[in-house]
Amino acid sequence: xxxxxxxxxxxxxxxxxxxxxxxxHLGTLFGGQALAWMDKAAFIAASRxxxxxVVTARSEQVDFRLPIRQGQLVETIARVVGVGRSSMQVEVExxxxxxxxxxxxxxxxxxxxxxxxxxxxxPTVLPPLPG
Numbered sequence: 001x002x003x004x005x006x007x008x009x010x011x012x013x014x015x016x017x018x019x020x021x022x023x024x025h026l027g028t029l030f031g032g033q034a035l036a037w038m039d040k041a042a043f044i045a046a047s048r049x050x051x052x053x054v055v056t057a058r059s060e061q062v063d064f065r066l067p068i069r070q071g072q073l074v075e076t077i078a079r080v081v082g083v084g085r086s087s088m089q090v091e092v093e094x095x096x097x098x099x100x101x102x103x104x105x106x107x108x109x110x111x112x113x114x115x116x117x118x119x120x121x122x123p124t125v126l127p128p129l130p131g
Contacts, residue, residue, distance in 0.1 A: 010080040010129070012044040018072050028067040029074070034094060034108055035062065041078035042090040046114035049080045049088060050126055053117045057087065062110030066096070073097040075104075078112075086123035088114045 014037065016022075022033045039056055046054045068074055075095045082089035094108040118124040 009048045010045065012041050012048060012076075012078045014041050014044070014076040016074045016076070018068055018070050018074060020070055023070045026067075027070045029069075031064060034064070034068070035059065035110075037074065037076045038062070038078070038092040038094065038108070038110055039112060041076040042092050042112035042114055045078035045080050045090050046088045046112075046116070049083075050114075050116040052124060053121075054088070054114045055117060056112060057115045058113040060111045060113065062108065064108050066105055066107040068094065068096045068107050071099075073099055074107075080129065083126050083129040085125055086116050088116070088126065090114055 016037055018029050022029055024030050039059065043054060043056065075097065076092065077095065078090050078092045080088050081091050090112045092110050092112060093106055095104050096107045097104045116124050116126050
């Protein structure tokens with residue numbers, strides 16, 4: 001068990017339903033919508049870790065492995081996996097779930113680089129990742 005008073009959280013989990021306005025003509029999740037959900041989760045995980053304002057510097061190697069269909073629940077899981085001077089590497093995964101069967105499948109994975117900012121909007125030093 002970790003002590004949250006001394007160890008910053010490194011993870012964020014978000015849930016979204018795939019509604020018709022999130023899909024393309026094939027009834028599957030738009031890639032741009034998937035990226036928006038992933039960036040949002042990366043932002044939250046990085047903000048929770050840094051306890052500072054953060055911005056997205058880069059998205060890297062986003063792999064769309066399986067389509068996510070209208071009507072599925074999507075869990076977006078973001079984890080801070082590396083910390084530099086002012087940057088954080090955040091791995092993000094989308095897991096689709098069928099609400100009726102409970103079957104879950106990892107569908108999309110990517111990595112985001114987030115930068116912590118000071119009160120003047122400049123990159124600022126971060127504490128090292130624990131452990």
